[in-house]
Amino acid sequence: MVWLQKGYLWGVTGLADSLFLSLKKLDGYELINMETCTRCAVCAHSCPAYAVTKDDYAVPAWKSVEFRKLLNRQRGFLSAILGQRPVPREWLRNISTKGLYMCTLCGRCMPGCVFTIQNLELWEVLRSIIHEEGEASPNLLKVAGSLEKNMNPYDRDHTERLSWVKEMALKGVKEGQRAKTLYYVGCTSSYQEQTIASSTANILSRMNEDWSLFGKDEWCCGDPHIAVGDQDKAEEFAKHNLEVASSLGASRIVTSCAHCYRMWKWKYPKIIGRHSLEVLHTTEYLQECLKSGALKLDKKLPSRVTYHDPCYLSRLGGVVDEPRNILNSVAETIVEMKERKFDTFCCGGGAMTEAADQELWTKIGNERLRQAEIIKPEFMVSGCPFCRRSLTQAAQRSGSQTQVLDITELVAKQLKD
Amino acid sequence: MLDLMQIFDFTRSVLPLVTLVVFITGVMLRLTKWASLSFPRHDRPRGKSNRLIGAIKNWSIDMIPPWDLAGRVEPVAYVVGIAMHVTCILILLGALHAASVQNIIDLPFTQSRLRLPMIPASNIPVAIPRTLLTYVITPIFLSTLGILILRRVYCNLRGGPLKALTRKEDWVAAPLLWSAGFTGFLAVVAVEPHMPILTLHLILTQAFIMYLPYSKLIHSATVFLVRTWSGFRRAIYGV
Numbered sequence: 001m002v003w004l005q006k007g008y009l010w011g012v013t014g015l016a017d018s019l020f021l022s023l024k025k026l027d028g029y030e031l032i033n034m035e036t037c038t039r040c041a042v043c044a045h046s047c048p049a050y051a052v053t054k055d056d057y058a059v060p061a062w063k064s065v066e067f068r069k070l071l072n073r074q075r076g077f078l079s080a081i082l083g084q085r086p087v088p089r090e091w092l093r094n095i096s097t098k099g100l101y102m103c104t105l106c107g108r109c110m111p112g113c114v115f116t117i118q119n120l121e122l123w124e125v126l127r128s129i130i131h132e133e134g135e136a137s138p139n140l141l142k143v144a145g146s147l148e149k150n151m152n153p154y155d156r157d158h159t160e161r162l163s164w165v166k167e168m169a170l171k172g173v174k175e176g177q178r179a180k181t182l183y184y185v186g187c188t189s190s191y192q193e194q195t196i197a198s199s200t201a202n203i204l205s206r207m208n209e210d211w212s213l214f215g216k217d218e219w220c221c222g223d224p225h226i227a228v229g230d231q232d233k234a235e236e237f238a239k240h241n242l243e244v245a246s247s248l249g250a251s252r253i254v255t256s257c258a259h260c261y262r263m264w265k266w267k268y269p270k271i272i273g274r275h276s277l278e279v280l281h282t283t284e285y286l287q288e289c290l291k292s293g294a295l296k297l298d299k300k301l302p303s304r305v306t307y308h309d310p311c312y313l314s315r316l317g318g319v320v321d322e323p324r325n326i327l328n329s330v331a332e333t334i335v336e337m338k339e340r341k342f343d344t345f346c347c348g349g350g351a352m353t354e355a356a357d358q359e360l361w362t363k364i365g366n367e368r369l370r371q372a373e374i375i376k377p378e379f380m381v382s383g384c385p386f387c388r389r390s391l392t393q394a395a396q397r398s399g400s401q402t403q404v405l406d407i408t409e410l411v412a413k414q415l416k417d
Numbered sequence: 418m419l420d421l422m423q424i425f426d427f428t429r430s431v432l433p434l435v436t437l438v439v440f441i442t443g444v445m446l447r448l449t450k451w452a453s454l455s456f457p458r459h460d461r462p463r464g465k466s467n468r469l470i471g472a473i474k475n476w477s478i479d480m481i482p483p484w485d486l487a488g489r490v491e492p493v494a495y496v497v498g499i500a501m502h503v504t505c506i507l508i509l510l511g512a513l514h515a516a517s518v519q520n521i522i523d524l525p526f527t528q529s530r531l532r533l534p535m536i537p538a539s540n541i542p543v544a545i546p547r548t549l550l551t552y553v554i555t556p557i558f559l560s561t562l563g564i565l566i567l568r569r570v571y572c573n574l575r576g577g578p579l580k581a582l583t584r585k586e587d588w589v590a591a592p593l594l595w596s597a598g599f600t601g602f603l604a605v606v607a608v609e610p611h612m613p614i615l616t617l618h619l620i621l622t623q624a625f626i627m628y629l630p631y632s633k634l635i636h637s638a639t640v641f642l643v644r645t646w647s648g649f650r651r652a653i654y655g656v
Contacts, residue, residue, distance in 0.1 A: 023454065026454055027454055027455050027456060027457055028451050028452070028454040028455060028456040029456060029646060031450070031451060031454055032451060032639050032642055032643065033643055033646075035635060035636075035639060036635075036636045036639040036640060036643045037633075037636075038633050038636050039579075039582040039583065039584065039587060039633065040498070040579075041572075041577075041578040041579040041582050042491070042494075042495075042498075044578040045491065050578070056576075056577065056578050056580070056581035057581070059578040059581060059582065061578075061582050062578075062581055062582060065582055065584065075450050075453060076450075077443075077446050077450075077631060080446050080449060080450065110647070114498070115636065115640050115643050115644065116475065116479075116643065116644060116647040116651075117643055117647070118643075118646070118647055118650060266654065314656070315656055316654070316656075317654065318465055318654040318655030318656050342656050
């Protein structure tokens with residue numbers, strides 16, 4: 001029966017350039033979601049990548065169509081009767097070079113779909129299949145190389161991870177010590193957007209929190225691994241981080257990064273099983289402090305402030321009210337963009353797009369800034385270092401007067417002496 | 418040479434059995450395909466709200482696709498798409514079709530019914546009352562589905578995302594449904610000669626049923642799962 005299963009009945013030639021895919025990462029839920037797509041193209045209108053490129057390959061359903069084509073070689077109706085057929089490598093290359101990475105994994109196509117198909121997991125599985133077969137984006141493979149070597153995606157030495165503590169001259173910051181609350185800084189705040197890390201550290205200290213940093217044992221949360229498609233490595237990093245948190249006796253994790261938040265809160269339980277840690281984004285933590293009266297703020301800023309919801313915190317994380325409650329205590333005028341809350345528009349920073357496709361990253365960042373400038377804010381505040389980076393760069397490129405800040409920076413500025 | 422009456426009899430006697438076999442085979446193959454993959458129970462933290470409420474919400478107030486995402490870009494396709502699906506469901510649930518399904522289901526088990534003409538039948542009025550279903554809902558269904566087919570033709574000529582997504586199957590599924598609907602409409606309003614149109618309607622309808630589990634039309638079944646699961650997910654994540 002092997003000859004039947006391997007599709008020799010099909011008279012397949014050129015097997016050297018064809019392969020049988022491992023579909024172990026794909027589950028039945030995802031398959032049914034995929035098979036529900038009717039190729040109506042409605043999702044195109046919600047996709048930030050399509051909005052800025054108008055490239056047909058950026059349409060979310062294109063990936064779904066191509067994925068189904070791959071799958072049908074091994075799981076199609078004819079394969080059920082006549083045996084599986086190998087997938088031509090060319091098809092994988094086609095997906096990899098055309099549309100797979102023209103996506104920030106922001107998940108806006110899910111509410112945009114008339115059936116609410118859960119596309120995000122599908123794209124993650126497709127990335128993992130492409131990666132497994134050695135056809136991943138070369139740019140993302142560089143990111144994977146850095147993660148392997150340095151435990152961060154930015155090709156910066158692991159020993160520099162805590163350099164921001166010295167650079168910002170922070171005092172009394174505990175590193176890798178037992179504490180009730182652990183601040184998981186994340187790679188982007190540790191290496192690129194360090195003011196977010198220092199602001200959060202300041203706030204935690206001012207709240208008299210029993211807290212510590214993970215210290216030198218903090219590894220990347222694994223989110224970039226998922227963008228690359230290496231789910232096994234994501235699992236390895238998740239296990240490591242969780243072990244460190246357990247060894248430090250923490251009962252909760254606070255993070256200022258929306259991507260890390262989603263990993264800790266929603267992905268880790270899925271990847272490695274449920275954990276007992278309470279996971280809070282800084283906005284949730286700040287709201288808690290605000291409610292308890294621990295957070296005392298100066299007079300409200302007499303400025304127009306808008307909040308950019310990070311996709312991974314709002315649509316994929318479920319946190320939309322907390323940052324707004326905090327901003328209401330910090331600034332006098334809060335103005336809202338049209339694309340907000342669960343319908344937020346991506347900043348371009350997700351899925352390591354800056355590394356994978358810089359042009360796309362730039363275009364989406366520019367578009368988001370343009371959307372903000374319609375309502376003329378003085379400050380554009382977000383809750384994620386990726387958003388801060390993408391939007392700051394967009395503002396610099398266009399010479400915009402809008403100042404991009406993280407919510408922790410704004411709160412740290414307004415803390416009462 | 419087969420005469421029309423023989424073909425008509427065939428569409429009510431043997432063809433339904435063939436349809437049933439092909440349909441069930443398709444469903445079995447589809448289920449086998451799904452069953453070849455695992456359905457893991459993921460560990461998730463306690464959800465922000467109740468999963469059942471999430472599913473109900475996803476099947477009620479969140480049922481209409483968000484205007485902001487799709488409607489503002491393609492308002493015609495948006496309104497037409499909703500109208501087509503609603504009228505299609507109403508027609509399928511119409512009394513005539515409910516009775517037809519009943520007859521088809523009974524066919525293999527009740528020989529006496531094998532010879533009972535489905536339409537016109539003793540238990541079903543020959544001339545369906547000229548009701549809302551016939552003169553309002555069906556024309557809306559046919560015109561909206563027609564617009565959606567033309568939209569795909571237009572987009573394929575003009576280019577754009579719909580062209581990139583169109584596959585051969587798309588030129589079968591919707592036109593087949595439209596043809597079945599159109600012949601059914603003509604049969605009901607009794608365009609003369611009545612018999613050939615009714616025969617054609619029965620053939621097209623059964624072709625549609627046979628094709629359903631093998632094609633994208635399967636979304637008519639999977640949508641129940643997908644919407645419920647996404648409702649669960651939205652409740653868990655609080656979105």
